[in-house]
Amino acid sequence: MTDILTTLFQAIVNGLMIGGIYSLIAVGLTLIFGVSRIINFAHGEYLMAGMYLTYWLYVFGKIDPYLSILISVPTLFFMGVLTQKIFVNPLIKKGLLGQTILVTLGLSIVMQNVALFFWSADYRSVKTGYSAATMEIANVLISVPRLMAFISAFVAASAFMIFLLRTYTGRAIRAVAQDPETASLMGINISHVGLISFGLGSALVAIAGAIMMPVYYVFPTVGGVFGLLAFVTVVLGGLGSFVGAFLGGIVIGLVESLTGVLFRPEFKEAGAFLLFMFILFFRPTGLFGKYAWK
Numbered sequence: 001m002t003d004i005l006t007t008l009f010q011a012i013v014n015g016l017m018i019g020g021i022y023s024l025i026a027v028g029l030t031l032i033f034g035v036s037r038i039i040n041f042a043h044g045e046y047l048m049a050g051m052y053l054t055y056w057l058y059v060f061g062k063i064d065p066y067l068s069i070l071i072s073v074p075t076l077f078f079m080g081v082l083t084q085k086i087f088v089n090p091l092i093k094k095g096l097l098g099q100t101i102l103v104t105l106g107l108s109i110v111m112q113n114v115a116l117f118f119w120s121a122d123y124r125s126v127k128t129g130y131s132a133a134t135m136e137i138a139n140v141l142i143s144v145p146r147l148m149a150f151i152s153a154f155v156a157a158s159a160f161m162i163f164l165l166r167t168y169t170g171r172a173i174r175a176v177a178q179d180p181e182t183a184s185l186m187g188i189n190i191s192h193v194g195l196i197s198f199g200l201g202s203a204l205v206a207i208a209g210a211i212m213m214p215v216y217y218v219f220p221t222v223g224g225v226f227g228l229l230a231f232v233t234v235v236l237g238g239l240g241s242f243v244g245a246f247l248g249g250i251v252i253g254l255v256e257s258l259t260g261v262l263f264r265p266e267f268k269e270a271g272a273f274l275l276f277m278f279i280l281f282f283r284p285t286g287l288f289g290k291y292a293w294k
Contacts, residue, residue, distance in 0.1 A: 006139045011261040012254065013140055019253020020150035021208055025226055026233035026245040027157055028204035034177035034240040035197035037097060038088060041104040044227020045111035046202045050076050050209025051218035052115065058126045058213070065126055065213045066152070072206040080202025081195050083107070088198070089191060108223070115220035123217040131214045149211040156207050157246055160200070164242070173197055177240060232276050238286030248287065251275070 029043045053072045057063040063071070087103050133144035164170035175183040176193045184190050209218075216222075233252050237244025252272050259271025279287065 007261060008258075009138070009140050011257045013142060014146070015254035015257030016250060017143070017146040017150040017253070018257065019250035020153035021212060021249075022226075022229055022233055022252050023246040023249025024153040024157055024208045025205055025230040026237070026249045027160065027242060028201035028208075029230045030234045030237070030240060030242060030245040031173075031204070032198050032201040033234065034242075035173055036084070036088060036092070036100075036194050038100040038104070039231070040198075040201070041101065041227070042083070042108040042111060042223075043104075043201070043205065043230060044223025044225070045108045046076055046079065046223070047205040047209050047226055048115060048218065048220065048223035049079065049111065050206040051213055051216075051222065052119065052124075053206075054210045054213045055124050055126055055218055058128075064128065065210050066148070069207055069210045072210055073203045076206035077199040077203040080199040083202075084195050084198035089194065092194075108227075112220050112223070119220070121219060123219050125217045126213040128214050143215065145214040149215065152211045153208065156204065160204065161242060169193075169196060229272070232272065236276050236279060236286055238288040241286065241288040244286055244288030 025043070025047060029040060032038065032040050032043070050072050053075060054065050054068045057068040057071060058065060087107065088100055091097065091099050091103065128145075130144050130148075135142050135144060135147075164174055172183070172188050172193050173196070175186070175188060176190055176197075180190055183193075229252060233248040234245050236251065237246070237248030252275075255272050255275050256268040260268035263271070
């Protein structure tokens with residue numbers, strides 16, 4: 001009985017730590033949707049770009065993955081702003097909002113193939129002095145880099161929430177997300193807010209990519225895996241809901257981990273998607289849909 005409980009606690013701890021990363025990725029995606037009303041299907045590829053940037057900074061500059069955040073965040077922010085300005089804004093101005101889905105999907109394919117062309121399909125990872133470090137609490141082993149990743153994700157998400165609630169730009173973002181027409185009448189530049197939101201959403205996945213590198217591999221299609229999970233997380237929590245995206249990521253992480261332990265490891269994704277379908281059957285707006293951006 002003790003061994004079973006230890007195994008369950010181990011699964012819960014592992015689920016919480018991976019769930020924190022899912023949450024950070026999903027928060028960036030829900031931010032972009034909340035303001036621009038578009039689903040960025042290239043969101044996972046921005047994560048891939050952040051992971052590759054972290055990897056090459058470590059290979060050529062011996063920069064620790066966590067320190068590389070100082071470079072990857074502004075880089076991905078700039079990429080996000082350019083994407084919104086060049087590809088998304090022209091379509092929104094012409095009233096072709098639905099076409100943005102095809103544009104971001106096409107951008108996703110292009111980014112994958114560019115990465116494949118330059119760096120092949122090889123799996124690459126960053127091995128630091130703490131990559132294999134563990135600590136034991138009550139017979140439960142905790143991976144130090146995974147714990148650091150969870151703490152970093154929680155801090156980043158909390159700081160972003162404070163930014164939304166306490167700053168003028170954050171309040172402008174929330175206003176546009178809730179009612180763009182009224183926000184425009186109040187003097188808020190909706191186009192400018194859209195640029196900032198896309199940049200911030202991309203910057204959040206840059207943080208996620210950096211904190212993942214000590215424990216994950218990067219390869220050209222890694223964004224597809226995490227991008228799909230981010231989409232599921234956002235819909236599960238409620239489109240446009242910051243709290244829903246964060247808690248949804250934790251739930252997905254826990255379900256994946258527990259499914260892998262209670263059944264078989266290859267079923268963990270199936271468990272997450274079954275939960276996703278079950279919740280949407282009874283609550284189509286997601287867990288926190290009606291509280292979006294409140």
